[in-house]
Every structure is written in structure tokens, then in C-alpha cells.
Amino acid sequence: xxxxxxxxxxxxxxxxxxxxxxxxxxxxxxxxxxxxxxxxxxxxxxxxxxxxxxxxxxxxxxxxxxxxxxxxxxxxxxxxxxxxxxxxxxxxxxxxxxxxxxxxxxxxxxxxxxxxxxxxxxxxxxxxxxxxxxxxxxxxxxxxxxxxxxxxxxxxxxxxxxxxxxxxxxxxxxxxxxxxxxxxxxxxxxxxxxxxxxxxxxxxxxxxxxxxxxxxxxxxxxxxxxxxxxxxxxxxxxxxxxxxxxxxxxxxxxxxxxxxxxxxxxxxxxxxxxxxxxxxxxxxxxxxxxxxxxxxxxxxxxxxxxxxxxxxxxxxxxxxxxxxxxxxxxxxxxxxxxxxxxxxxxxxxxxxxxxxxxxxxxxxxxxxxxxxxxxxxxxxxxxxxxxxxxxxxxxxxxxxxxxxxxxxxxxxxxxxxxxxxxxxxxxxxxxxxxxxxxxxxxxxxxxxxxxxxxxxxxxxxxxxxxxxxxxxxxxxxxxxxxx
Amino acid sequence: xxxxxxxxxxxxxxxxxxxxxxxxxxxxxxxxxxxxxxxxxxxxxxxxxxxxxxxxxxxxxxxxxxxxxxxxxxxxxxxxxxxxxxxxxxxxxxxxxxxxxxxxxxxxxxxxxxxxxxxxxxxxxxxxxxxxxxxxxxxxxxxxxxxxxxxxxxxxxxxxxxxxxxxxxxxxxxxxxxxxxxxxxxxxxxxxxxxxxxxxxxxxxxxxxxxxxxxxxxxxxxxxxxxxxxxxxxxxxxxxxxxxxxxxxxxxxxxxxxxxxxxxxxxxxxxxxxxxxxxxxxxxxxxxxxxxxxxxxxxxxxxxxxxxx
Numbered sequence: 001x002x003x004x005x006x007x008x009x010x011x012x013x014x015x016x017x018x019x020x021x022x023x024x025x026x027x028x029x030x031x032x033x034x035x036x037x038x039x040x041x042x043x044x045x046x047x048x049x050x051x052x053x054x055x056x057x058x059x060x061x062x063x064x065x066x067x068x069x070x071x072x073x074x075x076x077x078x079x080x081x082x083x084x085x086x087x088x089x090x091x092x093x094x095x096x097x098x099x100x101x102x103x104x105x106x107x108x109x110x111x112x113x114x115x116x117x118x119x120x121x122x123x124x125x126x127x128x129x130x131x132x133x134x135x136x137x138x139x140x141x142x143x144x145x146x147x148x149x150x151x152x153x154x155x156x157x158x159x160x161x162x163x164x165x166x167x168x169x170x171x172x173x174x175x176x177x178x179x180x181x182x183x184x185x186x187x188x189x190x191x192x193x194x195x196x197x198x199x200x201x202x203x204x205x206x207x208x209x210x211x212x213x214x215x216x217x218x219x220x221x222x223x224x225x226x227x228x229x230x231x232x233x234x235x236x237x238x239x240x241x242x243x244x245x246x247x248x249x250x251x252x253x254x255x256x257x258x259x260x261x262x263x264x265x266x267x268x269x270x271x272x273x274x275x276x277x278x279x280x281x282x283x284x285x286x287x288x289x290x291x292x293x294x295x296x297x298x299x300x301x302x303x304x305x306x307x308x309x310x311x312x313x314x315x316x317x318x319x320x321x322x323x324x325x326x327x328x329x330x331x332x333x334x335x336x337x338x339x340x341x342x343x344x345x346x347x348x349x350x351x352x353x354x355x356x357x358x359x360x361x362x363x364x365x366x367x368x369x370x371x372x373x374x375x376x377x378x379x380x381x382x383x384x385x386x387x388x389x390x391x392x393x394x395x396x397x398x399x400x401x402x403x404x405x406x407x408x409x410x411x412x413x414x415x416x417x418x419x420x421x422x423x424x425x426x427x428x429x430x431x432x433x434x435x436x437x438x439x440x441x442x443x444x445x446x447x448x449x450x451x452x453x454x455x456x457x458x459x460x461x462x463x464x465x466x467x468x469x470x471x472x473x474x475x476x477x478x479x480x481x482x483x
Numbered sequence: 484x485x486x487x488x489x490x491x492x493x494x495x496x497x498x499x500x501x502x503x504x505x506x507x508x509x510x511x512x513x514x515x516x517x518x519x520x521x522x523x524x525x526x527x528x529x530x531x532x533x534x535x536x537x538x539x540x541x542x543x544x545x546x547x548x549x550x551x552x553x554x555x556x557x558x559x560x561x562x563x564x565x566x567x568x569x570x571x572x573x574x575x576x577x578x579x580x581x582x583x584x585x586x587x588x589x590x591x592x593x594x595x596x597x598x599x600x601x602x603x604x605x606x607x608x609x610x611x612x613x614x615x616x617x618x619x620x621x622x623x624x625x626x627x628x629x630x631x632x633x634x635x636x637x638x639x640x641x642x643x644x645x646x647x648x649x650x651x652x653x654x655x656x657x658x659x660x661x662x663x664x665x666x667x668x669x670x671x672x673x674x675x676x677x678x679x680x681x682x683x684x685x686x687x688x689x690x691x692x693x694x695x696x697x698x699x700x701x702x703x704x705x706x707x708x709x710x711x712x713x714x715x716x717x718x719x720x721x722x723x724x725x726x727x728x729x730x731x732x733x734x735x736x737x738x739x740x741x742x743x744x745x746x747x748x749x750x751x752x753x754x755x756x757x758x759x760x761x762x763x764x765x766x767x768x769x770x771x772x773x774x775x776x777x778x779x780x781x782x783x784x785x786x787x788x789x790x791x792x
Contacts, residue, residue: 202673202674203646203675203677205645205677206610239646241641241645
């Protein structure tokens with residue numbers, strides 16, 4: 001009897017559901033059956049796009065919009081493939097190729113697959129920046145990327161394993177890529193991808209997930225400031241016996257904290273920190289991830305003191321006190337050397353620049369500014385803790401090919417031209433303690449001494465030098481002033 | 484409830500039909516020997532049953548002849564029976580000059596047999612640079628040496644080929660150390676699965692002048708004297724002591740005498756062999772483990788069974 005009742009209620013539910021759908025959607029009924037059950041189709045492109053709908057290719061901003069096309073004269077054991085024309089670096093329509101293939105409509109149920117596979121070749125031997133899946137221009141919750149994929153001139157099969165298929169029960173982000181000309185001297189090329197599909201290979205095993213590159217790291221942070229987990233990977237052994245590591249989104253992991261009331265991690269890998277110490281670890285699909293983060297909150301964050309100079313004496317780059325000149329970015333990524341992560345964040349309603357994994361970071365102004373009348377450059381810097389070895393940093397003011405470099409933070413406070421260091425007796429500039437803002441006032445030297453063209457300054461670089469092991473810092477109130 | 488039971492019964496019946504029909508096809512060649520003569524089900528916790536097994540310890544000569552890296556011990560850290568399984572654990576540790584330890588079980592002096600069905604259910608470890616094996620050596624290895632004694636490899640695995648396991652024979656003139664003819668070998672590819680994911684049954688059914696190789700009930704190779712081709716010029720082997728003829732008994736067929744002279748290319752598998760189960764680390768076959776490989780790595784054996792015809 002119980003069974004019958006259950007079936008009856010299920011029928012009612014189904015009827016009700018159909019009714020609701022019919023009422024709310026006035027299109028063909030056939031669409032509705034897809035709504036009720038997500039497609040389990042694995043194919044994305046065989047000889048043509050499969051089940052992607054009509055509006056599925058979305059190029060990245062700044063990329064060449066028409067880089068993707070269907071080539072009906074090339075294919076892997078067929079006559080059609082996806083063609084990607086990577087433009088020359090100086091192409092006015094876009095300096096690289098990149099975009100996503102997203103299902104136009106409901107997501108797919110990919111839980112029965114274990115890899116995204118495809119055949120690919122290129123017009124020349126080339127290393128493609130990134131290829132992956134799980135990017136939907138939404139939360140990108142289950143994004144996977146393989147970096148530096150080497151393509152040859154003959155068709156070859158590629159396998160990108162799914163970190164945990166059970167997560168992909170409703171996925172729209174079928175494929176994404178980003179390819180530039182960093183490795184080809186700025187010269188464009190073409191690559192083709194065919195037989196793009198999710199597959200159940202059965203030959204993928206030995207999962208070895210990792211957070212923070214599998215290392216045990218200690219992060220000294222301020223209470224109340226969120227910390228993001230980085231360098232999340234999953235490594236599998238593939239059917240060819242070789243290991244494959246992919247970069248993956250935080251939501252694949254289950255995070256845990258030794259003291260959740262001190263450090264709590266959400267599904268996006270963001271650690272919310274209160275005062276105290278906690279250890280963050282993770283598992284993926286029941287497998288313990290290598291690596292951990294010991295979060296050590298060193299106290300409350302104090303905002304930098306507001307500058308007091310008359311606005312008419314100031315040209316401000318970054319400050320809540322003054323009107324700032326337009327800026328392109330506060331962390332221009334110069335690959336492959338730059339490691340610095342982070343940028344602008346808001347703490348207690350105030351804009352602050354927060355940098356982690358610091359080696360150097362550049363702020364680029366949208367328009368060059370004339371600082372001829374200015375006498376100093378001022379910047380506030382704060383570190384969570386003062387590290388045991390020298391804190392040696394360089395501040396560079398740059399105008400195209402001319403620059404002034406100024407060393408700060410060491411035991412002596414110096415400025416240099418490009419031939420060597422000269423002691424500067426005006427200065428005081430050591431970091432005595434952590435968690436305290438330090439203001440550096442750097443005199444703007446005559447152009448005859450530094451070579452800096454003061455009429456067109458457009459880049460400010462903060463750089464770690466010598467034996468310095470500064471890794472995390474906050475920056476505020478960057479401005480030029482005249483005395 | 485009734486409905487469920489019936490459904491289950493139907494399913495079971497259908498499965499039986501398909502299983503039986505499948506079995507029938509293979510009955511001609513696979514697992515026809517059903518007279519169980521030796522079985523270790525690994526049901527008693529602790530050290531392996533000394534009624535069957537000795538533990539070879541040390542590093543042998545030149546890493547057991549293969550540049551293997553492990554030191555075999557008889558410690559419970561390296562070999563133990565628990566939860567109904569024999570567990571052989573390869574560890575990364577400094578031990579008597581070696582950087583890895585593991586274990587090797589042999590039935591030499593305790594159990595050997597000419598012909599029969601030798602079968603084990605094994606889950607191989609998944610790490611790199613490991614060499615789990617289930618194999619047989621001719622009982623006369625101390626007298627005649629290798630390869631004159633003969634070697635029957637029922638299962639050898641390496642992570643370079645995670646979907647494949649190979650079965651081989653080695654003998655005089657086809658030892659694997661001569662060129663161009665090496666051992667006689669064939670691998671079986673699961674195709675869409677890996678061996679390190681699950682247990683598999685590895686076996687041979689071995690009779691006079693033939694050895695049949697099977698995995699999970701699939702016959703994948705038969706080796707007979709016709710498969711042996713040798714390079715006689717650089718591979719002349721002479722027995723130290725010939726193998727004497729043995730009269731047929733109720734249980735065993737006759738063993739033919741082997742002349743104590745040039746045995747190159749001879750079929751040396753019509754005589755008793757003993758069983759070896761081991762987990763080597765490194766060596767010529769798998770290469771060294773990757774830097775940062777996870778240890779311990781465990782080889783699990785559910786049972787070892789030997790049948791006669």
C-alpha cells in the first residue's frame with residue numbers, strides 16, 4: 001500500500017510540474033523534457049557543435065572576437081574541426097585568442113565521465129597558454145585548467161581529467177581556452193581541435209589533490225581580512241602511465257579548519273579570519289589533499305592614517321583622501337617573472353591595496369602625468385609581521401624609457417641612479433614592527449641626476465630586492481606632493 | 484517485497500544465463516583444473532602461514548639481478564595478513580644501506596608442483612617505480628641456475644602501463660638477456676580500466692608442453708614449445724645436472740629426462756615449480772619511483788590457489 005501511495009504522489013508531482021512548466025513557458029513541449037532531465041551528452045564538437053544551442057561562443061574581452069571558427073577542410077579523421085586563429089600580438093582587433101564554449105540552455109550532467117578529451121594540432125609547434133572546462137562566466141564554480149599545452153603539427157589526443165565527476169551534475173562550461181603569442185615572438189598561428197568530448201576512459205587513477213602547491217605554509221594575516229586559498233591542483237595518473245596535473249577551482253574541495261571559529265573556509269576557498277591560529281586542510285572526493293595553511297591572525301587591521309596635505313599640492317594615484325588620477329591597473333601581471341597576487345580591496349570601507357606572494361608589482365596610470373612641480377612621492381606600506389631578514393625594497397618611478405629608482409626599507413635609506421647607490425641623509429625608513437603603517441617620503445631628484453622624464457610619469461613599481469623575504473604587504477596613499 | 488524478490492530472482496537468473504554461457508565458451512581453455520591441492524585464503528591474522536611460505540630477505544645479488552632498490556624483510560611492517568588479505572608494503576626508509584623495504588614470499592621447499600592451475604587474486608599498488616609480481620621458478624634453480632631452471636611469470640605490472648599486465652616465460656636461450664630473442668611474453672590490456680583500481684584474478688593453467696594464461700577468466704595467451712625461438716650463437720646453456728625422468732603416478736604425468744648438455748631453446752616446464760609473490764621497488768622493469776612518490780605502497784593478495792587436473 002505504501003508503494004502505491006508513493007507512486008501516486010509522484011505522478012501528482014510530475015503532473016504538477018508539467019503543468020507549471022506548460023503554464024510558464026509557451027514554447028514547444030519538446031524543450032520541457034530537456035528541462036526535467038539534464039542532458040548526459042558528452043560530445044561538444046565532432047564534425048559540428050553538438051547540443052550547444054545557437055549562442056555558445058563567448059570571446060574574452062581584449063581577445064580577437066572571430067578567432068574561433070569551424071574549418072571544413074581540416075579534421076581528425078573527418079572533414080571538419082574547430083579552428084582557432086591566434087592573432088599577431090599587435091593585431092588591433094585583439095592581441096590574443098580566448099573564449100568559452102557554453103551550452104546555450106540547461107547544463108549537462110557530466111557525472112558519468114572522467115575526462116575532457118580532444119584531438120589537436122597546430123600550424124607550427126607551439127605551447128598554448130591554457131585549456132580547460134567549467135568556465136561559464138558565472139561562478140566558474142568547477143573550473144579546471146591545464147596550462148602550457150604543447151601542440152605539434154600532427155593530430156594528437158589530449159586528456160584533461162575531471163577532478164571529481166560527481167560535482168558536474170549541472171555544468172554549462174564545456175570548454176575554454178586562452179592562447180597568445182608569448183612563445184612565438186608575437187607571431188600568430190592557427191590550431192585545430194576536433195573530437196572534443198567528455199568521455200569515460202576508466203584509465204584515470206591515483207588521485208593526488210593538493211592545496212597551496214602541496215606545501216605546508218604559514219600565513220600571517222589580520223583578523224577580519226579574508227584570505228584566499230591558492231594553487232589548488234588535482235593530479236592523476238593517466239592511461240599512458242604519465243601523471244597529469246590540472247589547476248582546479250576551490251569548490252571541488254571539502255575544506256576543514258582545526259578551529260572554525262578562528263578561520264572558516266567557504267566553498268570558494270575564502271578563509272574568514274578572526275584572532276588566533278588555525279590550520280586549514282582539505283579533501284577531494286574523499287582523498288586527503290597534500291598541503292595545509294596555518295592561518296595566524298596577528299590582530300586587527302588598522303587603516304592607514306589619512307594624509308593631511310592640501311589637495312592643491314597633491315597629485316594622487318591611490319588614496320581615499322584625494323581625487324585620484326585614472327589608473328589602468330594596480331597589479332600589472334608581467335609573466336613569467338611576476339608572482340605577486342592581489343590588488344585593490346576594501347577594508348572597513350576604505351580602499352587598500354593588498355599584495356601576497358610579493359616579488360614586484362606595478363601600477364600603471366591611464367595617462368602619463370607631469371610631476372615637474374612635485375618635490376616628493378609618498379607611499380604608506382604595512383606588513384602583517386616584520387620578517388627576520390632585511391626588508392629591502394625598491395620604488396621605481398617610470399616614464400617610458402626613463403626612470404628614478406629609490407631603495408626603501410633597509411637599514412639605510414637610499415636612492416640610486418642607474419649607476420649605483422647614493423646615501424640619502426634625509427631619510428628614515430625601516431620597518432620596526434608589523435601591523436603598523438610606515439610612510440615613505442621619497443624626494444623627486446633632478447632629472448640631471450636620475451634621467452627621469454618628469455613630464456610623463458606613468459608607472460610606479462614596488463620591487464623586492466637583494467635578500468629581502470617580504471611576501472605580504474598592504475599599500476595605501478600613493479601620491480606625489482610639493483613642499 | 485514479493486515483487487522485489489521476484490525481480491531480483493529474475494535478475495539473478497539472467498545473470499546466471501549470461502555467466503554460464505560465457506563460461507561455456509571459455510571452458511575449453513580456461514580453468515578446467517578443479518582439484519584443489521593448495522590454498523592460502525589469508526584468513527589468519529599475523530605473519531604469513533609458515534606451512535606454505537618462506538620470506539626471502541636481503542637484497543640478493545645486484546638487486547636480485549635487476550638493480551632493484553628494496554631490502555626485503557620479514558618484519559610485519561613489510562608483510563602481514565590482516566582483514567583476510569596478505570598485505571605486502573613497500574616503505575621508503577633507510578634500512579641496511581637500502582632506501583626502500585618490502586617483502587618477498589616463496590614456497591620453495593614447502594610447496595612445488597609440476598603442472599596445474601596456479602591462481603591468485605591480487606590488487607596491485609598504484610605508485611610509480613614498483614614491480615609487483617606473482618611468478619614461479621623451477622625447483623632445480625639451486626642446482627642448474629637461472630635461466631636453465633625456467634621461470635613462469637603469471638603477473639608482472641608497472642605503472643608505465645597501468646592498463647596492462649604481462650605474462651611471460653624465461654628459459655635457456657630465451658631468458659630475456661639474449662638478443663634478438665628474449666623471453667616469450669604477452670600482455671593483457673584491460674582497455675578501459677586500470678589494474679591498480681581493483682582486485683583481479685591472475686592465473687595460468689599449465690600442462691604438459693603448454694601454459695595457458697588468463698586474467699579474470701579471460702584466456703589471453705597460450706605458450707607452447709613452438710613459441711620458443713632462440714639465438715644459439717650467443718646463448719648456449721648447459722645444465723649442471725640433468726633432470727631425471729619421473730614415472731607417471733596417479734597424480735602427475737611422467738616427467739621426461741632432460742639431457743645434461745646444451746639446453747638452449749629447450750622447453751624446461753615439464754617439472755615442478757614453486758611460487759613467488761613479491762613487491763619490488765625500482766629495478767630494470769619499472770624504473771625508479773618518481774621523486775615525491777607516496778609510500779607506503781601496498782600489494783594486496785586475497786588468495787593463492789593451486790589446482791591439479
